[in-house]
Amino acid sequence: MARWAPDTRQRLRSAALELFAERGFQATTVPEIVERAGVTRRTFFRHFSDKREVFFGDDEIPALAARMLAEAPAGVPPLTLVAAGLRTLAAERFEPQRTEMRAARRVIEAEPALRERDLRKQADLHAAVEAGFVARGEDPLVAETVAGITVTWVQTALRAWLADPAAAPLTEHLDAALERMRVALAP
Amino acid sequence: MARWAPDTRQRLRSAALELFAERGFQATTVPEIVERAGVTRRTFFRHFSDKREVFFGDDEIPALAARMLAEAPAGVPPLTLVAAGLRTLAAERFEPQRTEMRAARRVIEAEPALRERDLRKQADLHAAVEAGFVARGEDPLVAETVAGITVTWVQTALRAWLADPAAAPLTEHLDAALERMRVALAP
Numbered sequence: 001m002a003r004w005a006p007d008t009r010q011r012l013r014s015a016a017l018e019l020f021a022e023r024g025f026q027a028t029t030v031p032e033i034v035e036r037a038g039v040t041r042r043t044f045f046r047h048f049s050d051k052r053e054v055f056f057g058d059d060e061i062p063a064l065a066a067r068m069l070a071e072a073p074a075g076v077p078p079l080t081l082v083a084a085g086l087r088t089l090a091a092e093r094f095e096p097q098r099t100e101m102r103a104a105r106r107v108i109e110a111e112p113a114l115r116e117r118d119l120r121k122q123a124d125l126h127a128a129v130e131a132g133f134v135a136r137g138e139d140p141l142v143a144e145t146v147a148g149i150t151v152t153w154v155q156t157a158l159r160a161w162l163a164d165p166a167a168a169p170l171t172e173h174l175d176a177a178l179e180r181m182r183v184a185l186a187p
Numbered sequence: 188m189a190r191w192a193p194d195t196r197q198r199l200r201s202a203a204l205e206l207f208a209e210r211g212f213q214a215t216t217v218p219e220i221v222e223r224a225g226v227t228r229r230t231f232f233r234h235f236s237d238k239r240e241v242f243f244g245d246d247e248i249p250a251l252a253a254r255m256l257a258e259a260p261a262g263v264p265p266l267t268l269v270a271a272g273l274r275t276l277a278a279e280r281f282e283p284q285r286t287e288m289r290a291a292r293r294v295i296e297a298e299p300a301l302r303e304r305d306l307r308k309q310a311d312l313h314a315a316v317e318a319g320f321v322a323r324g325e326d327p328l329v330a331e332t333v334a335g336i337t338v339t340w341v342q343t344a345l346r347a348w349l350a351d352p353a354a355a356p357l358t359e360h361l362d363a364a365l366e367r368m369r370v371a372l373a374p
Contacts, residue, residue, distance in 0.1 A: 079371060123306050144343050145367045152335025156328055180332045182372055184266060185365070 009047045011037045016054040017103040025051070025111045055104050055114060059121065061089065062128035065150075069132030078133060078146045083178070086154060090170040094158070098170075102162050126151050153177050196234045198224045203241040204290040212238070212298045242291050242301060246308065248276065249315035252337075256319030265320060265333045270365070273341065277357040281345070285357075289349050313338050340364050 015037035019028040030051055034044045048054055068085045094101065108114040126147045133143035157177035161170045202224035206215040217238055221231045235241055255272045281288065295301040313334045320330035344364035348357045 079373075119306065119310050141343055141347055141364075142367060142371065144346065145339060145364070145371050148335065148339025148342065149368065149371055152332060152339070155335065156331050159331065160328055177328075177332070178372070180329060181336065182374075184329065184332050184336055185369055185372060186266075187369075 008037075008039060008043060012039065012044060012047055013054055013100055016051060017100055017107070020107040021103055025107050025114065052114065052117065055108060055117070059124075061093070061121075062124040064089065064093075065125060066128045066132050069129070069136060072136075074136070078138065078142070079149075082129070082146065082150050082153070083174075086150075086157075086174055087171055090174060094161075094170050098162070098167070101158075105162050122151050122155065125154070149181065152181065156180065195224075195226060195230060199226065199231060199234055200241055200287055203238060204287055204294065207294040208290055212294050212301065239301065239304065242295060242304070246311075248280070248308075249311040251276065251280075252312060253315045253319050256316070256323060259323075261323070265325065265329070266336075269316070269333065269337050269340070270361075273337075273344075273361055274358055277361060281348075281357050285349070285354070288345075292349050309338050309342065312341070336368065339368065343367065 012033065016028070016033045019032055019036060028051065030041065030044055033051065033054075034041050037044075065085060068088070069081065072081050072084075108118055129150045130140075130143045130147035133146055134140055138146070153174070157170065157173040160176065161168070161173040164173065199220065203215070203220045206219055206223060210219075215238065217228065217231055220238065220241075221228050224231075252272060255275070256268065259268050259271075295305055316337045317327075317330045317334035320333055321327055325333070340361070344357065344360040347363065348355070348360040351360065
């Protein structure tokens with residue numbers, strides 16, 4: 001990403017999301033997106049392989065999760081590590097993108113092919129977290145458990161945050177999502 | 188399923204799993220499967236649409252989960268309902284199929300196309316549980332949380348059970364998997 005001006009990428013995303021919201025995902029073409037963004041077709045394809053890719057700029061999240069787990073000091077309890085990682089992602093990746101993510105969410109929910117891809121992203125995050133904890137020496141079943149909890153934690157927090165009319169910060173929704181899991185699992 | 192003799196279906200599954208284990212999934216053909224099972228090609232296609240379907244005889248699990256949630260009395264806490272549902276599935280569906288499931292698991296893990304389908308099954312169970320709790324009047328975020336917990340619970344319990352050299356009953360692995368989630372989420 002560092003090779004291209006981030007504002008161009010951002011402009012393309014915003015233009016695409018506007019058009020998807022106006023006309024639907026299927027009916028929107030790449031020429032229409034580049035026209036609205038005021039860039040060339042070639043520029044579009046430097047940033048995205050197709051219009052579906054516009055939604056999945058956060059494909060690097062599994063890699064970020066893997067790096068955080070690899071770099072964290074030994075002996076930190078898994079939940080503490082996951083919480084710290086999610087707070088960092090919330091501040092650096094999600095919070096600045098709330099408007100675009102809200103628009104993207106609506107398009108994804110209306111489009112089965114995109115929902116499929118969204119599931120694949122969740123599975124990639126699950127795999128990265130699981131592998132990261134295995135590499136830290138956790139029991140494989142504990143690693144899989146923590147990975148499942150992480151995905152549910154992120155998904156439910158993001159959903160609440162994107163739907164929140166009061167626009168409370170994502171970190172508050174992360175706290176609430178963790179509490180919901182604890183309540184659901186209480187004996 | 189009631190229309191066809193269950194032992195034919197079972198024989199086809201066993202033959203297919205033997206062949207997949209011997210030759211690999213890709214290299215095994217439907218004619219080889221029917222020859223080993225001693226049935227006609229036509230019989231195969233009455234039970235399965237293709238060789239991949241052989242793995243996914245439990246496709247009815249999301250529908251079973253939906254029915255259990257719809258029929259359960261009001262006011263039962265979500266975790267109690269999920270636990271009861273999983274115990275029923277363990278006794279009626281999984282425990283009698285342990286040998287086949289162990290064989291199937293090894294083939295699925297070696298075959299990306301089957302892992303993809305396995306993820307789809309998990310997503311279907313997630314959707315069924317979520318919708319079932321929403322229909323029972325739960326808060327949608329609680330429903331999604333419980334669905335996420337259910338999938339992690341089933342997956343980690345099945346994995347431990349299928350790998351267990353002592354062959355302890357699945358119900359014991361369900362208890363252990365629940366405890367792992369509670370420990371992972373402990374403050």
